[in-house]
Amino acid sequence: IEMSSQQSHLVTISFSHYCEKARWALELSNIKFTENAHSPVTHLFAALYTTRGKSTSTPIFTTSAGQVITDSTDILKYINKVSDNKWLYPENKVDEVLELEEYFDDKLGPHIRRWVYHHMLKDRKNCTELFTRETSGLEYAYHSCCLPLTAIMMKKTLRITPSSCERSLQSVNTTFERVEELLKDGRRFLCNTDQPTAADITFAALAYPAVVPEELSDISVDITTIPPTAMGQIQKWRQSLAGQFALRMYRDHRGGAVKIVSSK
Numbered sequence: 001i002e003m004s005s006q007q008s009h010l011v012t013i014s015f016s017h018y019c020e021k022a023r024w025a026l027e028l029s030n031i032k033f034t035e036n037a038h039s040p041v042t043h044l045f046a047a048l049y050t051t052r053g054k055s056t057s058t059p060i061f062t063t064s065a066g067q068v069i070t071d072s073t074d075i076l077k078y079i080n081k082v083s084d085n086k087w088l089y090p091e092n093k094v095d096e097v098l099e100l101e102e103y104f105d106d107k108l109g110p111h112i113r114r115w116v117y118h119h120m121l122k123d124r125k126n127c128t129e130l131f132t133r134e135t136s137g138l139e140y141a142y143h144s145c146c147l148p149l150t151a152i153m154m155k156k157t158l159r160i161t162p163s164s165c166e167r168s169l170q171s172v173n174t175t176f177e178r179v180e181e182l183l184k185d186g187r188r189f190l191c192n193t194d195q196p197t198a199a200d201i202t203f204a205a206l207a208y209p210a211v212v213p214e215e216l217s218d219i220s221v222d223i224t225t226i227p228p229t230a231m232g233q234i235q236k237w238r239q240s241l242a243g244q245f246a247l248r249m250y251r252d253h254r255g256g257a258v259k260i261v262s263s264k
Helices: 017-028 043-050 072-082 091-107 109-120 124-131 137-157 162-183 198-211 228-239 241-253
Strands: 009-013 034-038 060-062
Touching: 009 017, 009 043, 017 072, 017 109, 017 198, 034 043, 043 060, 072 091, 072 198, 091 109, 091 162, 091 198, 109 124, 109 162, 109 198, 109 228, 124 137, 162 198, 162 228, 162 241, 198 228, 198 241, 228 241
Parallel strands: 009 034
Antiparallel strands: 009 060
């Protein structure tokens, strides 16, 4: 997709872990952009407008040359292509990095999202606050009165049921176990490199709802408001070797507290 554009911008759901994956890689690569953040459901209008009706999902990155990229992995591949330091996909580790990135995108991302929403959609007040952070007043008004409708739509779209959430919990745990197997030999990063790759960024970003790093406090749920039914599991993930790795990635490679540079 090609569009005329003068500066790069990123269309997001601000707290989305897939959007965080793209945002993190862009910032770590010193690619300047502004962010157009939206809430779930209402993001559809921005997505359809930006992609001329071709996509309803986020993140969507529009380059300074006008190229529109509609997938988080494709955004990272673009970053790697235009960067002098091919740190995201080192030549001697490309296949390994891509395999892990695809695995995390499939086995971690959708499943931690379903598990979190299963718990979060029950809390109208905190849900509305999170959904509308960094968005417009119109979106706040919509979710303030229509959150029950949004919850119904999201449950149907994401297939959120007690049984599906149990399966998703198992998938997240299996993913954490695989990461722990990689880390057991003492390596700093998942592909045994000297610096992070797309595999490390992808795991840490997609795992953030499971470990709730302090660095994302401005765009994620307040850890003190998480219900005990969910907090017990989150503490287990935070204390695991894989969870500690994700938290270390944020502490050492995220550049302090994350704040959205908004185009609003």
